[in-house]
Structures are given as C-alpha cells and as structure tokens.
Amino acid sequence: MKKFITVLFxxxxxxxxxxxxxxxxxxxxxxxxxxxKHSYISLVEDDGNDGVFIVRSxxxxxxxxxxxxxxxxxxxxxxxxxxxxxxxxxxxxEKYGAIIGVIMNGTEVNxxxxxxxxxEKAFVCSALSSSINEFNFTKKELFRIASDDxxxxxxxxxxxxxxxxxxxxxxxxxxxAFAITIDIKNKNAETHKVYLFDNKLxxxxxxxxxxxxxxxxxxxxxxxVSKDGTNLYLLGKVFTEEKKKKKEGGKYQxxxxxxxxxxxxxxxxxxxxxxxxxxxxxxxxDKLTCIGFYSDRKDFRxxxxxxxxxxxxxxAIRKSKFNPFTEQFIVDKYGKNKDKELKNLSFRGIxxxxxxEIVFNAEEYYVTSHYHATPNGGGTWTYSYHYDDIVSxxxxxxxxxxxxxxINKRQSTGGDxxxxxxxxxxxxxDTYFFINTGEKVKKLSNxxxxxxxxxxxxxxxxxxxxxxxxxxxxQEILDDKDSExxxxxxxxxxxxxxxxxxxxxxxxKQLLKVTI
Numbered sequence: 001m002k003k004f005i006t007v008l009f010x011x012x013x014x015x016x017x018x019x020x021x022x023x024x025x026x027x028x029x030x031x032x033x034x035x036x037k038h039s040y041i042s043l044v045e046d047d048g049n050d051g052v053f054i055v056r057s058x059x060x061x062x063x064x065x066x067x068x069x070x071x072x073x074x075x076x077x078x079x080x081x082x083x084x085x086x087x088x089x090x091x092x093x094e095k096y097g098a099i100i101g102v103i104m105n106g107t108e109v110n111x112x113x114x115x116x117x118x119x120e121k122a123f124v125c126s127a128l129s130s131s132i133n134e135f136n137f138t139k140k141e142l143f144r145i146a147s148d149d150x151x152x153x154x155x156x157x158x159x160x161x162x163x164x165x166x167x168x169x170x171x172x173x174x175x176x177a178f179a180i181t182i183d184i185k186n187k188n189a190e191t192h193k194v195y196l197f198d199n200k201l202x203x204x205x206x207x208x209x210x211x212x213x214x215x216x217x218x219x220x221x222x223x224x225v226s227k228d229g230t231n232l233y234l235l236g237k238v239f240t241e242e243k244k245k246k247k248e249g250g251k252y253q254x255x256x257x258x259x260x261x262x263x264x265x266x267x268x269x270x271x272x273x274x275x276x277x278x279x280x281x282x283x284x285x286d287k288l289t290c291i292g293f294y295s296d297r298k299d300f301r302x303x304x305x306x307x308x309x310x311x312x313x314x315x316a317i318r319k320s321k322f323n324p325f326t327e328q329f330i331v332d333k334y335g336k337n338k339d340k341e342l343k344n345l346s347f348r349g350i351x352x353x354x355x356x357e358i359v360f361n362a363e364e365y366y367v368t369s370h371y372h373a374t375p376n377g378g379g380t381w382t383y384s385y386h387y388d389d390i391v392s393x394x395x396x397x398x399x400x401x402x403x404x405x406x407i408n409k410r411q412s413t414g415g416d417x418x419x420x421x422x423x424x425x426x427x428x429x430d431t432y433f434f435i436n437t438g439e440k441v442k443k444l445s446n447x448x449x450x451x452x453x454x455x456x457x458x459x460x461x462x463x464x465x466x467x468x469x470x471x472x473x474x475q476e477i478l479d480d481k482d483s484e485x486x487x488x489x490x491x492x493x494x495x496x497x498x499x500x501x502x503x504x505x506x507x508x509k510q511l512l513k514v515t516i
Contacts (some may be wrong), residue, residue, distance in 0.1 A: 022465050022475045022516070029078040029511040031484050034070070036060050037507055040418075042069070043102045043109075044493040044500050050076035052495060053132060054511070055102055055109065056502065069099075069111065071132065078511055084135040086111075086128075093119040101169035103178050105199040107132050112142075112178070114167050121147045125180060127201050142180075142203070143195055151183040151215075170223055173284060175199065177229030183220075184208070190218035190236070194259055198229055207259050209234060221254075224281040226312070232259040233288060235281050248273040250299065256281065256290065258315055267315035269308060274322055275299045276306050282350050282358060288312040291360055291395065293345055294322055301341040305360060307399040323393075323401035328470065332406035333389065335446045345391060351426045357402065358395040359431050361424050364388035386412045387421045390433060392466060403470025408450035409435065419454055423492030425499055427516050433464040434499060434514065436489045441474070449474075456505060459486035463516070477514065485510050 036058040043055040056070040068087035075081055090097055097115030104110070111128040124144045130137040168181045177198050184191040189210050196205035211218055219237040226233070234257045243251050249272055257266045269290075277299035279292035288310045293302035304324035310317055330338060346365035350358060366386050373379040388411065393404035411420040422435045435451055438458035442450040451462065461478035480486065485503035487510075492499045498515045 022463055022473065022477075024463060024475075024477055025515045026478060027078050027513045027515075028483075029074065029080070031508060031510045033507045034058060034509060035507070036066060037504075039070070039502060039504065039509060040488075040491055041493045041500060041502055043104065044495045045104050046495050047073065051081065052078075052498075052500070052513075053104075054493075054500065057099070069102075071109065071135065073132065074511070078513055086130075086135070086137060090115070093117055100167055100180070101171065101178060103171060103175060103199050105201075110199070110201065111137075112169060112180070114180075116147065120144075123147060123150055123182070125195075129201070140201060142197065142201065143206070145182060145184075145193060149184055151185045168223065170225055172225035172229055173227050174229075177204070177225050179223060179225050179232055181223055181234075186210070186215070189213065190215050190220075192220070192234070194223070194232060194234070196225065196229070196232055196259075204229065205232065205259060205261055207232075207264065209257065209259065209264065211236065211238070211255070213238060213240070221278055222280055224283050226283050227285075230260065231283075231312070233257070233281050233283060234259060235279060235290065237278065243270075250275045254279060254290065256288075256310065256315060258313075265315060267310060267317065269317055269320070271306060271322075274306065277302075278347065279306070279308070280347060280350060282352075283312065284352050285356055286312065287356075288315075289358065291350070291358060292347075293342075293362070295341055297341065300345075301343045302345055303341045305393055305395065305401060305404070307395060309399060319399045321399040323395070323399075325393075326401065326404045329393075329404040329406050331446060332408070332448065335444065335448060342391070348422075349424060351424065351431065353394070353426050353429045353431075355429055356397055357429070359424075359426060360393050360395060362391040363421060364391070382414060384412050384414055385417060387417065390422060390435075392424075392431060392433075394431070394466075394470070402468075403466075405466060405470060405472060407433065407464060407472070408444060408448060409452075410450060411453055418488035418490050419456060419459055419486055421490035423489060423494075423499060423501075425492075425494050425516075427497055429468040431466040432516055433466075434489055434492060434501075435462050435464065436460065436486070437462055438480075454486075456486045461487060461489065461501075461512075461514075463514070478512075483510070484508065487512050 039056050039058045042057045045053045054072045060066040071084040073082040094115045099111050100114045101112040113126045122144045125142045127140045128137050170179045180195045182193045192209045194207045217239045221235040223234045236255045239252045253270045274294040276294040279290040282289045290308040294306040295301045295303045307321045309319040344366040345362045348361045348363050368384045370382050390407040394402040422433050424433045436454040436459045437451045438454040439452035459480050464474040466472040485505040487501040487503040501512045503510045
C-alpha cells in the first residue's frame, strides 16, 4: 500500500507539471500577402492607445530584387489602421548599403543607413526620418569616414577581414540614445571610431578608441549605452604578453572602457585561474556588471557563471564571483548529478526582473558538416545548424546565483533558423520562453522533458515559465492546426507584456500577439 501511494504521488506530481495553466491571451491579424517573401520585425512600439506601431524589413529572393520597410499601425485587436511601404533606392555611386538600426522619437521614426559612396570614397552614415502620421522621408547625414580609414568587412574580401570588422549599432535600455562603432584600419593598434546620438539625432559623443596592441590580440566583446544616454562602455578581451606567462586560467585579461564627452577611462580585470570565453556588459540602475560563462579547463567547456560588478563612474570593481552551476541544473541536463562541463553555449540575451535581478540566457549552438560523395568522384558538403538545450540562470543583486535551469531541446536546420530557437521575456519575477515544436514533448528519465524538432509543415507554439524559485512548467498555446502559417519564434519582438511574432508560408503572412 505504501509503495502504491508513493507511485501515485510521483504520478500526480508529474501530471501536475504537464497540466499547468499559464495565463495568456492570443490575438492574430488578418492573413495578408506581401510582394516579397522574406520579412522580419525590426521594431515594435506601443502607440499609447493600446495599439502598436510595427516596422518590418523586407528583401526579395532569387526571382524578385528589392529591399525596404513596411510601416504598419494596428489597433489593440491587430486590425490594420494605416500602412506605408518605403523601398530602399540607391544611386549609382552608393554601394554595400545597409540599414543598421531603427529608432523612434515619439511619432518620428529614424532608419539609420550606412553606405559606401564610390565617388567620394567614403562611408556615409545618415538618418532617414519621417513622421508616422504623414510619411515623407528626409535624409540627414550623421557622419562620414574616408574609405581608406575603415577596416573592410567581408564585403571587400577576406584579405582585410578581422573578427570585429564592420559596424555595430546599439540602443540603450530606454531607447533614448544609440551608439555606432566602426573598426578603423590600424596595423599597430586596435582602433574604433565611436559615435553616440540621442533619439533626436543630436550627436553627443565622437571618440576614437585606441588600444596599443595589434588587432588580432584584441577581441571586441560588446558595447553598451548607459540608461541616461551619456556614457558608453566598451568591453574587450586582450591577449597581452604578460598574461601569456600565466600558469592557470585564460592567457588574457578583460578591459572595460567608459567613454564620455570628457574622454575615456579603463579598468582591467582578470578571471584569475578560470577560463571565461566571453563576457557581456549590462548597465542598469546604478550598476555596471559584466557577466558570462566560465570554465576551469577550456574556454568552450563551461562550469558556471562569472559575475563582476563595477562602479559605473570610477569603474572600481565592487564584486567578483564565480558561481558553479547548481545541482538542479546538472540533473536537468544529464538526469543525474554528473561532474561534467557544458560546451557550445551561445549567448542569447539578458533580462532584468522587477527586483533588479539578472536573467542570463543562452543556447547550445553548433554546426555539423556532412560530405556527400557523387558516383563520378568528388562530392558536396552540406551543413546542419543545431539549436539544442536552453540554459537560463537568475543572478541576485549581490551576484550570487538564485537558480539555474537547463531546458532540454533538440532542433536543427539546414537553412532558415527563424522557426526554431526561442524568444524570451520576463513579467514581474517570472521568466518566459516561447518555442516551437512539431512533435509531442518527449519524456526523459528523472521526470525530465525534451522539446523536439519543428518545421514549417508542423509547428506548435509553446510557452515555458520559470517562477521566482526556479520551478518551471509549460503549455502549448497554439496548435499548428489552428494557424494558416507557422510563426517565426526566434524573431519575437517585445512591447510591454506582449510578444509579437510574424508567421510566413510563402508570401502569405500573419502577425501574432501573445500577452502574458
């Protein structure tokens, strides 16, 4: 009888895990068709009246050239109020152009364009601006850089390409300011030109960041903009001669530089005996933090989460912690407590809760190749892109780990990854993940589950919720039988408590709003 009760208790617990009701509501737009097959959400902004303003980029395929943007205003039920199409047209002297970012200022939308002018032999950055009430785009030049000064990207061939070539666009937390960085050609020193603008297109900072070390010895990690839009924080991973002599840990140091209108200041810090493959900066409230994965063996085999907290003005290091993954995380991953380290983790985003706790998300990402021999000799290579387990951890304000969970997932694609991977958000102190799966959720040992492969032919939308204690449940919120199109779950855009997805099957499209 005791054995029966034990089995019954486990069964009820297991059933309860799968039967959770996660409050949510779904609204779909009407199904529509664009002239162009490929379209992605670039920006979502609340209109102040329960409606939403959406900017979608589009591009032609093999049989239809063209690129541009759709501007759409929807009411609270995703009924289209107004729309406008802006087709990007270049002059004969403009080459290799791209819209690197979109930012709004009230009712004005700005497309930030970066293009190479062959006649003037310069890269020119401009803002294409218009009111969303009366679409009439005007052009304003923000800055230009001589072509010979720019470290060329892959557009110009691999002879001048390095890992941080090209241009980066970064928006701050409140979307009141944006930064642009350009890698500058310099054989003897790592050099970046950095610009900071507010969302009214006023230039706040123009600065040349220079580190006296060869390009290949400096790995640009990321740059962040302060909430008030007055400071930039540039993080680099630097391989110095001094660090080469270290007996343990990574042969490098991290350098965080604060750039303001008064110049720059730099703080150097080391991950000691640990390897830390990469770090990300996060600026919020009165904190400046750097967070990432660390290992004790190799950069790509991770054992836990590293955390550094610095003063946002002086850059003095307040705290330094190395949090090993929890026992619960290891059980999630392997089914029992194993002394293993993870590999192939790819950073996917940072979220901040109401309590100013950090949720750090990643995914197991890797590529496999397959050689297909032909009867006549020779052959071809094909590649599979794998998006497997989701890794999520919450870090307290003191830098200690609150919980870490591994969500088992097996998904891969040979091409478009828009329908796999995930989008994540927080509401209050709960963390949410939206994923597609085409198969029934698979039961694993030790009361674990695994989300499987999805495709454009069969794609069910699920939501996973992790509560403040680290316990998680899930629910299917949209069956593929109830939709004319599959939704691109990795490209979700967040506004307030809603996540917006675009679905596509051929030229047929639909917008989906999920409110939690």
